[in-house]
């Protein structure tokens with residue numbers, strides 16, 4: 001089988017392909033033939049080691065000091081190709097999608113995952129490409145908007161970075177929750193934001209946005225408390241989806257400021273969160289936005305696009321049709 005690997009921290013050229021024997025199955029595990037996998041901002045960060053300021057040392061202690069010691073690829077969509085002893089919840093040939101998480105390994109023709117881990121049947125309403133794109137932005141948007149910020153119907157939401165993987169999910173979910181969404185992205189993507197449910201759009205190249213908001217989702221990390229405090233209503237919440245170490249520590253030490261709340265952190269990848277997002281999809285409130293779809297052998301090019309922070313929706317590589 002063909003599998004991607006990181007050879008060093010650096011540019012997209014540090015991604016290589018290797019031939020590996022098909023993985024062996026232990027009891028309780030499932031072999032997946034991967035059809036498609038997303039290439040995300042997270043994948044680009046894992047490869048390059050470029051993380052928000054202050055997190056570099058912590059990142060290398062966890063991921064690897066001299067090179068990333070994880071396998072590339074966080075999420076997948078594919079088909080069950082083998083069942084380990086005792087697995088009865090899935091069947092050979094069944095369409096499934098899920099997450100391998102931080103240890104990675106989805107940028108490969110095949111992967112192995114525990115049947116009781118982050119894997120769910122892929123509904124007929126989703127293609128493998130959409131299945132691959134489903135969780136990265138969707139889980140992040142859902143967690144920050146609902147669990148962390150407690151968004152309520154009728155509230156005013158500002159999404160800074162509204163048309164990429166996280167933002168395109170956040171616009172849909174916030175609109176579904178009955179919020180009035182202002183989307184910040186370049187004008188080329190304003191039609192997309194409006195189609196997803198935004199009621200107002202702003203191009204970040206035209207200067208800072210104005211208005212009053214109950215929730216600000218700073219997806220791209222250019223807003224921060226300094227700009228947000230003049231935009232947040234009393235009782236407002238600022239979600240720092242991209243935050244540097246100083247901001248993260250600041251939030252831990254002083255989450256409440258002048259009657260507003262600041263929130264940082266990561267999203268929950270638990271199966272219950274995945275099922276919650278899937279319920280939204282079945283209600284017609286969330287479908288991942290597919291941007292570019294590239295063949296697996298163009299993984300380096302996919303990383304180039306992913307690290308631009310200007311991609312519309314989600315970028316996916318396809319291993320098998």
Ligand SMILES: NC(=O)c1ccc[n+]([C@@H]2O[C@H](COP(=O)([O-])OP(=O)(O)OC[C@H]3O[C@@H](n4cnc5c(N)ncnc54)[C@H](OP(=O)(O)O)[C@@H]3O)[C@@H](O)[C@H]2O)c1
Pocket residue numbers: 040041042045136137140160161162163164165166167184185186187188189204219220221222240241242265266267306308309310311312313
């Ligand atoms: N905390 C967490 O758990 C978590 C989870 C997932 C991702 N993240 C982080 O979230 C960030 C975004 O990820 P993503 O996958 O959504 O990225 P993405 O797909 O590359 O999307 C980036 C978005 O930001 C917009 N943008 C670019 N420059 C901007 C600027 N100066 N001001 C305002 N908007 C701007 C882009 O619009 P245009 O294309 O129109 O320029 C696009 O809508 C990354 O830093 C990632 O590491 C954090």
